[in-house]
Amino acid sequence: MPIGRTYAISLLGLRGAVVEIEADISSNLPAFVLIGLPDTALGEAKDRVRSAATNSGCGLPNRKITVNLSPAALPKHGSGFDLGIALSALASAGSVSAESIERVLHLGELGLDGRLRPINGILPAVLAARTAGFETVMVPVGNADEAALVPGIRVVAVASLRDAAIWHGGQFEPVAVEPLTRPAPPIAGDDALDLADVIGNSEAIEALTVAAAGGHHVFFLGPPGAGKTMLAARLPGLLPDLGADAALEVSSIRSLSGLPVGGTLSTRPPFESPHHTASAASLVGGGSGLIRPGAAARAAHGVLFLDEAPEFASNVLDALRQPLESGIISIHRANAVAHFPGSFQLVMAANPCPCGQYGAKESSCTCPPMARRRYLGRLSGPLLDRIDIQFRVQRITSAQVRIAANARRMTSAAVRERVAGARAAAASRLADTPWTLNSQVPGAWLRGPGVRLTPVVTAAIDRALERGGITMRGYDRVLRLAWTIADLEGASTPGDGHIGQALYLRRAISS
Numbered sequence: 001m002p003i004g005r006t007y008a009i010s011l012l013g014l015r016g017a018v019v020e021i022e023a024d025i026s027s028n029l030p031a032f033v034l035i036g037l038p039d040t041a042l043g044e045a046k047d048r049v050r051s052a053a054t055n056s057g058c059g060l061p062n063r064k065i066t067v068n069l070s071p072a073a074l075p076k077h078g079s080g081f082d083l084g085i086a087l088s089a090l091a092s093a094g095s096v097s098a099e100s101i102e103r104v105l106h107l108g109e110l111g112l113d114g115r116l117r118p119i120n121g122i123l124p125a126v127l128a129a130r131t132a133g134f135e136t137v138m139v140p141v142g143n144a145d146e147a148a149l150v151p152g153i154r155v156v157a158v159a160s161l162r163d164a165a166i167w168h169g170g171q172f173e174p175v176a177v178e179p180l181t182r183p184a185p186p187i188a189g190d191d192a193l194d195l196a197d198v199i200g201n202s203e204a205i206e207a208l209t210v211a212a213a214g215g216h217h218v219f220f221l222g223p224p225g226a227g228k229t230m231l232a233a234r235l236p237g238l239l240p241d242l243g244a245d246a247a248l249e250v251s252s253i254r255s256l257s258g259l260p261v262g263g264t265l266s267t268r269p270p271f272e273s274p275h276h277t278a279s280a281a282s283l284v285g286g287g288s289g290l291i292r293p294g295a296a297a298r299a300a301h302g303v304l305f306l307d308e309a310p311e312f313a314s315n316v317l318d319a320l321r322q323p324l325e326s327g328i329i330s331i332h333r334a335n336a337v338a339h340f341p342g343s344f345q346l347v348m349a350a351n352p353c354p355c356g357q358y359g360a361k362e363s364s365c366t367c368p369p370m371a372r373r374r375y376l377g378r379l380s381g382p383l384l385d386r387i388d389i390q391f392r393v394q395r396i397t398s399a400q401v402r403i404a405a406n407a408r409r410m411t412s413a414a415v416r417e418r419v420a421g422a423r424a425a426a427a428s429r430l431a432d433t434p435w436t437l438n439s440q441v442p443g444a445w446l447r448g449p450g451v452r453l454t455p456v457v458t459a460a461i462d463r464a465l466e467r468g469g470i471t472m473r474g475y476d477r478v479l480r481l482a483w484t485i486a487d488l489e490g491a492s493t494p495g496d497g498h499i500g501q502a503l504y505l506r507r508a509i510s511s
Helices: 045-055 080-091 096-104 122-131 141-147 161-167 202-214 228-233 244-254 280-284 312-316 319-328 369-376 381-385 398-406 412-429 459-466 472-489 496-507
Strands: 004-012 016-024 031-033 064-069 136-140 154-158 218-221 302-308 328-332 335-343 345-348 389-392
Touching: 004 080, 004 096, 004 122, 004 154, 016 080, 016 122, 031 045, 031 244, 045 228, 064 080, 080 096, 080 154, 080 161, 096 141, 122 136, 122 141, 122 244, 136 141, 136 328, 141 154, 154 161, 161 389, 202 218, 202 228, 202 389, 202 472, 228 302, 244 335, 280 302, 319 328, 319 381, 389 496, 412 459, 472 496
Parallel strands: 031 064, 136 154, 218 345, 218 389, 302 345
Antiparallel strands: 004 016, 016 064, 328 335
């Protein structure tokens, strides 16, 4: 009998590798052998495939079936190979066209009744198939809308193994089955959280606007009830809509995480807020088998908010240092390295002490000085040095509430327009560089010829650097902030006032 051959995709992070599935039927004792480094879930495919084929009315011969997944050295995970394994075995038995299945890449998990179940990661898998040059992919009906988001490739949706066999030339009578689908994703509406809800805290709102305009990381320090969480939750509403590539990347991560994607790409930046008991694997990603993205990867092109940041384990927080610097999350295993995008905006919030009342007006702190230092000392210096804006938020007073009742407050839509204008100015200035946001620009470029500011303008940060008030990394981050503030105000280059405001945003906690 001929060898049946088709293809599937093995995902490692967001990158996919093409796997060739070969099936051979020999005259030995009945058995089903699966080789090529399958994991446990994939190793169980032989039982799912045989039962599904029998219950679909297109059973396999009662002989030895050997299925090889090539390249053999590539680890393979999950149940998405079921459909390809079943069709290659049917092609080897002569039940379907071997030439037809060889032209198509197959993705899908089989149920014992022969119906196809939707799988996670279908969007990055179809993207990998298109990159590899395939023109047609066959997927479960439950994944059809998601797979159709990839342009330039034909998507064939089937509800069962029998339907797939008929499409590939199998001589079987069609049998209608109820397809297995996933719950529809929630309907995306306008941002419900508006900046106009924030009363007072005008300086904190301005700091948030600067963060949104330049893509800067933020650390809010203040007592409970000061509005730290309220401000952080409204940052995504200040960010512009995602571009096509960013939206596709965000949806791919959602697909790989098992979250609903639907038939349209989400153009709004994501927001992730993990609990302080989160492990390092849940924050940056990991897993013993298939490496899955964590909260930081799911927040790519959006906001990662860590409330009560000192309550997080030190090793969990320090795991963010590499993504903050490089914009890429790398997860290393003995036989592979998975990469996820790490281009998120980090917002951390913390109380000034364990009781939270230190520095609050009309409140007394019961924490000894050593307890206060130990509490904030959980946030390592190298991590804080990577946070551009470090701002102290105070509780508002009754007088501020009365004043704000009659004052005109900025809405998220109005601030988003300012942010879009500032980002457009930065993108125009950086048009001939690999960067688009001020937060991405390295300090060497900012201090280089053509954009270097005069000593008169940088006098304040030169003195701070000389006295040890900021590090060299902090010096460069103040320059980035100054450029963002200048972009918001429509200035062509930062002045000494912009440098002073940037230095204040950088050192407001210690001032």
